[in-house]
Amino acid sequence: MQRLMNKTALITGGTSGIGKATAIDFIENGASVIITGRFQNTVDSTVSELGAKAQGIVSDAGKMQDILSLAEKVKLISPQIDILYINAGFGKYAPIELIDENHFNEQFDVIVKGTLFTVQQMIPLMKEGGSIILNTSIVTEVGMPNSAVYSAAKAAVQSFTKTFASELAPKKISVNAVSPGPIKTNYFDRSNLSADQVHAMTDAVMQQVPLARFGEAREVAKVITFLASGDASFMHGTELFVDGGFPRIK
DSSP: OOTTTTOEEEEETOSSHHHHHHHHHHHHTTOEEEEEESOHHHHHHHHHHHOTTEEEEEOOTTOHHHHHHHHHHHHTTOSOEEEEEEOOOOOOOOOGGGOOHHHHHHHIIIIIIHHHHHHHHHGGGEEEEEEEEEEOOGGGTSOOTTOHHHHHHHHHHHHHHHHHHHHHGGGTOEEEEEEEOSEESSGGGGSSOOHHHHHHHHHHHHTTOTTSSOEEHHHHHHHHHHHHSGGGTTOOSOEEEESTTOOSOO
8 A cells, every 4th residue: 555645755875874764664565755965966866766656856955044944945846845855964072071062053054053944944835644764773762972063953853843733733744753763874974973983883883782782774664654644643743753772871
């Protein structure tokens, strides 16, 4: 059964990782998909790979000018959307003593400001009965060293899930969140960690996952598709963890 037949979805940060996997799953479930990415070449190559039911827009979730012009670009493709999945984001790490303003602003601009204002700008395009899915993270539930800024930014998105749900209920727009744990993606490509540091972090995390493996992006995508579908029609302001049982208290 195709859960999203005749639906139109916008996915920010849809050129790789969980965003791309979600675009694939949405299309397999009958939806048409609009993805965003920061670079024309990656947007074009991803749209080509996704096929006829996908279109792309170059847009940076950390730049207000791009966010404020996104709705008009979306309307050139579709006058309304049924699903908004806010996926754009990345993480950088530093001990408290080495955090500077750029480290803070870079992540809060994309994760917090990008989420808030993208949702704000897209609300007029959302159909009644539409679905917004935010991307939180397991880091909001544990005390991970060197992740103060990233964790705080994701905690803000976690809070948005509840407040947006309260505000948008009268518009009959559902708001929920997916919280990925350790997932195999290109997540570290944009981080500030060396190869050795990435290896050490992934080894340490792996030891704490009861299922003894990292998740696949497609496994997160399946949960997002569920939240975007009518099967989740009585879910609102909820956060679903896709983390292989990763401990939430550390």
